[in-house]
Amino acid sequence: MTTTAVSPGYADLPRLIALMTGDDKHTAAAQSTVDVLWVLYDRVLDLTPATFREPGRDRFLLSKGHGPMAYYAVLTAKGFLDEAELADWSTVGSRLGHHPDRRRVPGVEISSGSLGHGLPIAVGTALGARACGHAGRVVTLVGDAEFDEGSNSEAVVLAGRLGLEQLTTVVVDNQSSSHGWPGGIARRFEVEGWETRTVSGRDHEALYEAFTAAHPGRPLAVVAVVEPKG
8 A cells, every 4th residue: 555655743843843953042933933934835825836936926035034943944845855855854965055045945035034134125125026016925024123123114114105004024022122113013013014913923813814814005013922031
C-alpha cells in the first residue's frame, strides 16, 4: 500500500524551531511572531512555492528579521525550504542566516533585520503593485520596538495619505519599545487614516478575522499583542 507523506502543520512548528540553535538572544523575537506567521501563510496569503515569482502574487515582507527561526519554520512547513536545512542554519555553508537573505532563501521578499526598513519598503511595493494593476496583498510584519525608528513614522503618514488599501502592517507588540506611543500603537495609525484592529497575537481566529475583514480605501494596521518580552 502506498502512503502519502503528511506536510508539517502548526503542531510541528515548535519542533522545527528547536532544530535551529545558537541564537538564544533572539528566541523571544521568533516566539512572538510564530502564530501571526502561521495564520498569514496558512489562511490569508495566496503564496506558494509555485506562485512566488508571479507578478500579481501576494507579498509578505518580514521587517522583524532579527529573529527568523519562526519564519524559517513556517517556510519549511509550507514547502519553501527542506527540513534538513534547519539544523545547519547560520553555518558557513547554509543559506539560512541570522537575518533572512532574499537572494538566497526561497520565499523571502526582502533581506531584513535592521530595524525600521520593512514598512517603508512595503509602502513602495504597494505603490508599485497599484501602478502595475496588480491586486495582490502586501503584508509587512514589524515589531513594536521598530516604531522607535523615524522611517516608520514617515511611511505611516504616506500610506495613510495615499489610501494604500493593498497594504497591511501587522505590529507584533511584546512591549519591547523604548518609548511607546501616546494612546497606544493603534492610535498612531488611526490619526493618519489607517483602519486599525487590535487582537491577541495568539488567537488564530481573531487574527484571521482582523486580516480579512474589508477596509476599503484605507491601509490596514493589525496590532497583535503577545506576552511581554522576557
